[in-house]
Structure formats: structure tokens, C-alpha cells
Amino acid sequence: MSKLLANTPWGGIEIADAHVHFFSPAFFQSIAEQKNDQFFPKILGWDEPTSPEALAMHWVSELDRHNIQKALLIASIPNDTKSVGPPVQNYPDRFCSIYMANPLLPSPDIRFQAAANEDSVSGIFLFPAMHHYPMHHDKVCALVQVVGSKPGNLVYVHCGVLSIGFRKKLGLPCNFDMRFSNPVDLHGLATRFPRVNFVIPHFGAGFFREALMVASQCPNVYLDTSGSNAWVKLIPEGLTLTKVFRRALDVLGPKRLLFGSDSSWFPRGWVPGVLSDQLEILREVGVDHEAASDILGGNLRRLLAG
Numbered sequence: 001m002s003k004l005l006a007n008t009p010w011g012g013i014e015i016a017d018a019h020v021h022f023f024s025p026a027f028f029q030s031i032a033e034q035k036n037d038q039f040f041p042k043i044l045g046w047d048e049p050t051s052p053e054a055l056a057m058h059w060v061s062e063l064d065r066h067n068i069q070k071a072l073l074i075a076s077i078p079n080d081t082k083s084v085g086p087p088v089q090n091y092p093d094r095f096c097s098i099y100m101a102n103p104l105l106p107s108p109d110i111r112f113q114a115a116a117n118e119d120s121v122s123g124i125f126l127f128p129a130m131h132h133y134p135m136h137h138d139k140v141c142a143l144v145q146v147v148g149s150k151p152g153n154l155v156y157v158h159c160g161v162l163s164i165g166f167r168k169k170l171g172l173p174c175n176f177d178m179r180f181s182n183p184v185d186l187h188g189l190a191t192r193f194p195r196v197n198f199v200i201p202h203f204g205a206g207f208f209r210e211a212l213m214v215a216s217q218c219p220n221v222y223l224d225t226s227g228s229n230a231w232v233k234l235i236p237e238g239l240t241l242t243k244v245f246r247r248a249l250d251v252l253g254p255k256r257l258l259f260g261s262d263s264s265w266f267p268r269g270w271v272p273g274v275l276s277d278q279l280e281i282l283r284e285v286g287v288d289h290e291a292a293s294d295i296l297g298g299n300l301r302r303l304l305a306g
Contacts, residue, residue, distance in 0.1 A: 002067040004276050010289045015275070016070035016297030019201060019226035019260025020059070022097070024052050024083035027076055035170050044166055047266040056087035060094055062269045072300065074125055074156075075099035076264075079111055085119030096304055098123040098154060102131045103139040109146040116150065122304060123147060123154035128180035129162050135185040144189060148196030151306025155198045156224075159183040160205025161231050183211040190218040197303050199224055199258060203244055206231040212251045219256075222299070223248060225278055226260025241277070246285050254291035258300050 002015055028048050032038045041048045049055035063071060073095055075084045084097035099115065101108055101124035115121045124147055128135060135157070147153045160183075162176045183204050190198050201224045204211030208231075215221040225245075232239045248257060261274045282292055 002275065004272060004279055008279055008283055008292075010292040013289075013293045013296050014069040015067070015259065016072070016300045017063075017068055017261050017263070017270075018072050018199070018224050018258035018300045019262050020071040020073055020270075021076045021262070021264035022052075022055065022059075022073040022084050022087070023049070023076060023265050024055060024080060025049055026080050026083050030077045031166075031170070031172075034172055040170055044169060044265075045267075049266075052083045052086045053090065055083075056090060056095070058266060059087070060091055062266075063094065066270050066272055068270065070094055070096070070297065070301070072122075072260075073097040075121075078102045078105060079115075081111075081115035081119040081121055084121060085115075088120040092120075096122045098125050098156060100125045100127065101143065102127075103137060103143045104131060104133055108139060108143045112143060112146050116153070122152060123156065125156040125158070127158045127162065128185070129158070129176045129178055132177050132180065134180055135189050141189065141192070144193055144196055148193050151195075152304050153196075154303060155196055157183075157186055157198055157200055158202075158205070159186070159200055159211065160202065160207045161234070162205070181207065183207050183214045186221065187214050187217060190214065190221050194218075194220055196220060197222060201226050201260065202229055202231065202262075203248060205229075206234050208235070208239070208244060208247075212247065215252050215256065222256045222258055222303070223252065224258040224260040225295070227262035227274065242281050242284055245278075245281050249285065249287070249291075254287060254294045255299060257295045258303075259296045 073084050073087055078100050081099050087095040088097050099121055144155055147155055159181050167174050183200055197220050199222045200211050203223050229241050232241055261271050263270045
């Protein structure tokens with residue numbers, strides 16, 4: 001049990017983090033090529049991993065240190081499935097994984113089938129604003145159909161504000177197109193594939209109302225709570241994260257919220273402040289033990305079990 005749970009009414013909950021970025025050696029090499037600088041980690045103050053296996057071991061130690069039982073790892077460059085395969089295969093009780101997929105790249109459906117069979121991935125992470133495509137694109141539909149052919153696979157769809165701090169710090173371009181950021185665009189896809197479970201991270205990252213609208217119409221749409229959710233500052237009506245949780249619980253209930261930390265790089269490692277803040281909010285809004293258990297890990301485990 002996490003030490004942070006000691007100050008709450010909910011003892012004995014096993015936490016599963018639904019949003020952890022796996023910044024692999026391939027990820028570092030990709031950024032080095034874009035920056036044309038192999039030494040960029042020093043600029044950021046990041047530790048560069050030597051191998052996926054070594055990074056997985058580091059994450060196991062980090063999760064142990066914070067008493068986190070399971071984490072969903074996200075391969076954070078397109079098709080980096082070979083990096084997230086070893087953690088799942090070596091530590092199946094501790095990790096599951098998905099990867100960033102760009103449906104516009106060649107044969108995305110075949111790539112997923114290979115990734116699922118060879119690298120044990122459990123889904124994909126779509127960034128429509130980053131890769132400039134609408135959710136109703138034929139290639140998106142074809143990929144989702146393949147992903148959803150096996151129970152337990154997930155489709156994450158990043159909506160709303162997409163701000164990548166390390167790219168700005170390195171002076172790398174952020175050519176995102178927010179025309180493709182609206183969660184409403186997910187409605188047709190979620191309706192067409194009712195047996196596929198979709199996850200919108202960060203409560204929609206600025207499109208909170210729209211995320212709630214889609215989730216209210218589509219029982220296969222979930223929200224994750226990951227990160228600082230600093231987007232609330234963009235809402236002029238004085239929205240707070242406490243109000244966000246309260247409204248999300250009113251609309252979706254506790255069975256369709258997934259706790260996530262949005263942890264990523266070392267030496268920072270896993271970010272306990274996110275859990276601490278969200279535990280305080282859950283206590284403030286009065287969730288019971290069952291609801292807290294669902295949000296903090298039970299829902300993710302159930303989805304992965306199919």
C-alpha cells in the first residue's frame with residue numbers, strides 16, 4: 001500500500017498508474033537526431049537509459065519505492081514497440097504497455113498485429129493534433145478495428161492542449177494542429193466501435209465539457225486523471241481540479257475514471273505529488289472505499305482483463 005494512502009480512509013488499495021511514459025533509448029536517439037545533438041540530456045538534466053531492460057528495472061525499483069503495484073507504460077515515439085516489449089515480458093505483473101501510433105504511416109494495422117503478438121502491447125496512443133489527421137480518417141478506423149479485435153486492448157486519444165515542455169526547452173518545433181484536438185471528434189469512432197475502450201487523458205486537457213459530452217453518450221469512453229492538469233487555468237469560469245473531479249464523477253461515475261501520474265524521465269522518476277493532490281481531492285469530494293479502489297487501479301485492471 002502506498003504511504004500516501006495512510007492519511008486517507010481507504011487502506012489496502014493497490015494502485016495501478018494508467019499513464020507512465022517510457023522514455024527509451026530509441027526515444028532519446030530520436031530526439032538527438034531532431035536536435036542534432038547527442039548531448040541534449042545534459043541540457044534537460046535527464047538520465048539516459050542504456051537499454052529497455054535496464055530502464056524497466058529502474059522503473060520496477062521506482063514503483064517499489066512508492067508502493068505502486070502496476071503501471072501502464074507508453075512508448076512515446078511512433079511504433080517504438082520493441083522498447084516496451086521487454087518490460088511486459090520480464091515483469092508481467094508490474095507492467096502493461098501501449099505505444100504511440102501514427103495511422104498515416106504505412107500499414108499501421110499490420111504493425112499493431114505484430115506488436116501485439118511479438119511485443120505484448122495492449123493498445124495504442126493516438127495524437128491527432130501532433131500527426132494532423134481527423135478521427136474519422138479511414139486509416140484510423142482500420143487501425144482501431146484491428147486493435148479492438150482482442151478484448152483488453154485500449155485506445156488512448158490525446159485531445160485538447162498539447163504542450164511538450166522538453167521540446168520547447170530544446171528549441172524543437174511543436175507543429176501541432178488543434179483543429180484535431182476536440183474530443184467530440186471521437187464520438188463517431190466510439191459509436192462505430194462500441195466494444196473498443198477509449199481513454200481520453202488529462203480530462204480532455206482543456207476540452208473538459210466536450211470530453212464529458214462524448215463520455216455521457218458513449219459508455220466505452222473513459223477519462224484519465226493524469227498530470228498536473230494545469231489546463232484548468234485556461235477556463236475563465238474559475239474551474240478547479242476539485243470541481244473537475246466532482247463533475248466527472250457526476251457524469252461518468254467512479255467506474256470510468258483512471259488514475260494516472262504522467263511520470264516520464266529520470267532522475268525525477270515517479271511523481272508522488274500527483275497522487276497526493278488527487279487523494280486529497282477524492283477525500284474532499286467524499287468518495288467511498290470502493291470508488292477510490294476503482295479509480296486508483298481497479299478500473300485499469302478490469303479493462304486490461306477484457
